[in-house]
Amino acid sequence: MVACRMTEGDISQSGQRMFVWSLGLCMATALITLVAPGPTVAFLKAATNAVFEYTTSFILLSVSGFLVLCLVLAISPIGKWRLGPPDVKPDFSTVSWLSMLFAAGMGTGLVVWGVAEPMTHLLKPPVGEPGQDVPLAFLITHFHWGLHAWAIYGIGALILAWFGFTQDTPYLPGSPIRSRFRGPWVKPVASGADLLAIFAVAFGVAGTMGMGVVQLGSGLTAVAGFPADSTLVDMGIMVVLVVAYMASAATGLDKGIKILSNLNMLLAIGLMLAMLWLGGVSNLLGAYVDNLVHYLSALPALSVDTQPFGGSDSWIRGWTLVYFIWWIAWTPFVGIFIARISRGRSIREFVLGVLIAPTLFSIFWFTVIGGVAVQLQNEGGFDYTAMLSSDVTGVLYHVLESASGGVWMGVLTTFLLFIFMVTSVDSATFVLGMLTSGGTLNPARSRKIAWGIGLGLLGAAFAFVGSVETIKVLTIAGAVPFLLVLLLQLWAFMGSLRSEYKRRTSSSGPG
Numbered sequence: 001m002v003a004c005r006m007t008e009g010d011i012s013q014s015g016q017r018m019f020v021w022s023l024g025l026c027m028a029t030a031l032i033t034l035v036a037p038g039p040t041v042a043f044l045k046a047a048t049n050a051v052f053e054y055t056t057s058f059i060l061l062s063v064s065g066f067l068v069l070c071l072v073l074a075i076s077p078i079g080k081w082r083l084g085p086p087d088v089k090p091d092f093s094t095v096s097w098l099s100m101l102f103a104a105g106m107g108t109g110l111v112v113w114g115v116a117e118p119m120t121h122l123l124k125p126p127v128g129e130p131g132q133d134v135p136l137a138f139l140i141t142h143f144h145w146g147l148h149a150w151a152i153y154g155i156g157a158l159i160l161a162w163f164g165f166t167q168d169t170p171y172l173p174g175s176p177i178r179s180r181f182r183g184p185w186v187k188p189v190a191s192g193a194d195l196l197a198i199f200a201v202a203f204g205v206a207g208t209m210g211m212g213v214v215q216l217g218s219g220l221t222a223v224a225g226f227p228a229d230s231t232l233v234d235m236g237i238m239v240v241l242v243v244a245y246m247a248s249a250a251t252g253l254d255k256g257i258k259i260l261s262n263l264n265m266l267l268a269i270g271l272m273l274a275m276l277w278l279g280g281v282s283n284l285l286g287a288y289v290d291n292l293v294h295y296l297s298a299l300p301a302l303s304v305d306t307q308p309f310g311g312s313d314s315w316i317r318g319w320t321l322v323y324f325i326w327w328i329a330w331t332p333f334v335g336i337f338i339a340r341i342s343r344g345r346s347i348r349e350f351v352l353g354v355l356i357a358p359t360l361f362s363i364f365w366f367t368v369i370g371g372v373a374v375q376l377q378n379e380g381g382f383d384y385t386a387m388l389s390s391d392v393t394g395v396l397y398h399v400l401e402s403a404s405g406g407v408w409m410g411v412l413t414t415f416l417l418f419i420f421m422v423t424s425v426d427s428a429t430f431v432l433g434m435l436t437s438g439g440t441l442n443p444a445r446s447r448k449i450a451w452g453i454g455l456g457l458l459g460a461a462f463a464f465v466g467s468v469e470t471i472k473v474l475t476i477a478g479a480v481p482f483l484l485v486l487l488l489q490l491w492a493f494m495g496s497l498r499s500e501y502k503r504r505t506s507s508s509g510p511g
Contacts, residue, residue: 018191019436019447022198023454029203030454033461048325048476052317057306059483063324064303067151069490070351073158078497079348084165090344092258094353097345099261100427101153101338102358108208108424110145110268110365111417112215115396116388117141118370119377123385126311126319130385134374135294140309141366142295143302144323146359152327154354156335156486159493161342161350167496170439171339173197173332173485180492193485197332198435200482204329205428206455210462212421213237215393219414222397223407234463241418242456245425246449260423267416271409272368278403279372288367295363325476328483336431340441373399425455 033040073079082088090097122137123130159176169175174190216237220226226233248260276284302308308320342350373395376382382402387395400409432451433443 016436018194018198019450022195022202022436023450026199026202026454026458030206030458030461034464037461037464049317052321056313056316056321059321059324060306060308061304062483062487063148063152066155067147067303067355070151070154070158070355074348074351074355078501079351080346081166081500082344082346083161083350084343088344090342092341096258096262097341098353098357099265100258100341101334101354102261102265102361108212108417108420110362111396111413111420112211112393114365114369115373115399116392117144118366119373119384119395120388120392122374122377123388126309126315131377135290136309137374138291138366138370139294139298140319141370142291142363143299143308144320145362145366146295147299147355148303148324149327150355150358152324152331152486153334153338154351155490156331157338157342157354158347158350159489160335161339162347162493162496164339164439165343166500171336171434171441172439173336173435173489175439176489176492176496180495189488193488194435196482196485197336198432200329200331201333201428201432201435202455202458204326204333205425206458206462207329208424209238209241209421209455209459210464211393212417213241213459213463215396215417216414216421218391218394219397219410219417222394222401223410223414231464235460238456238460238463241421241425241459242452244418245422245429246452248422248426260419260426264416264419264423267412267419268365271412271416272365274409274412275368275372275403279368279375283375284368284371287371288364291367292360292363322476325483328486329476331486332435332482333428333431336434337427340430340434369396369399372403376402425452425459428455 092100118137118141120137121140122134125133125136126140128136160171160173163169163176163179164171167179169179172190172194173196174193177190177193178186213234217226217228217230217234220233220237221228308316311319338354345353373384376399377384382398384395384398387398396413397410400413403409429448429452430443432455433448434440436451437443437447
């Protein structure tokens, strides 16, 4: 059943209209945020809280459903099917593929929250006495950054890769809807899905830019003595960031983003190994095994628990729910990007690569980076409770200094964060170019540059707000409605798989 196919002319005209309207609305949002940040944030916070009040259980169980579906697809006979013709070869090596999807999906966030999140859950736990339950602190962190997060990305990416590489549809969030459904509602709903995806990408990446600028400001203060909380320094960082990712965007997917992603992984592994050495190899490796076993054993129960960790409703909405919505906010971006680089992979290879490798790395990262901070806290060298309330982005640099990492460790971390941000925003300009060019695999350089400038302005507006918690609100505001789009895409995807399964089994005959 195929309906609402778009001609090349329709796609081109639709992409141009989408580009003009979406870029204009994003710039209007940036202007409003700069002129009236207080009322803007208050309105968005009230709106998201109202939605969260009635959808908490639905969102938590939906995300767990994505994880179960990913695993079922991987182990089923469908897992052998390729994303593309049967004899197609992957466009990128496995190492480059994993580096690119990981850098686009979580790189900046790991640097920002590597110390801050496990320490927050240790010192301000949802239940129990502060500072007492280290395993719980890491379990909460891994639940937020582990398999559930990558299942969201994996489902979003797999749907678009399936329709794009096997059904020859444009790489647009609305394409599965146009391809599988019919009726007068299809065209407006599909166009609305495309527009929501653009807003989710723009808001999600701009929020990460704003948070990254705040973190970079803390890094420059720690390693070079720059003034703290300086608007001038923040704007300088933003200008350098924009110039860097615009230069990378001009080189193309197989050069700029690929090279930066591989550099990201090398730097991240270098920092992690250095921290592993400073914190004690045997202690941290043992903690990694313990944390991994604890996470996997607790995962089934957590996946069906609508009150995870015994936290209050406000705690769940402030942490677990925000994270899940945050990953949904990034799904149009990361999903389209992962789909674009995954041609030639089998569904099984795709699912296992997207789920397992990044999750194992993330757990190791938090165990090592956060584990050193826990050691410092428990040894009585410093109490991070006050700092987590006043300077969450500066905690990492204090840990690096206290762990005898020296200035060079702070410099390496700041450079790593900067490169992660350049890679993420470069990838985002590519994806936004695709979304506003009818889903083409190779958007025009001029369109990527236009979005690069737009993201710079929107990111500057978010950075101007200054508060990490406020940036979170701005980021997830563009994502809440996209969960419905993701579920509608999933319905179309399952229908397409069922049709393809019937076609393949009938053509192969009874034997």
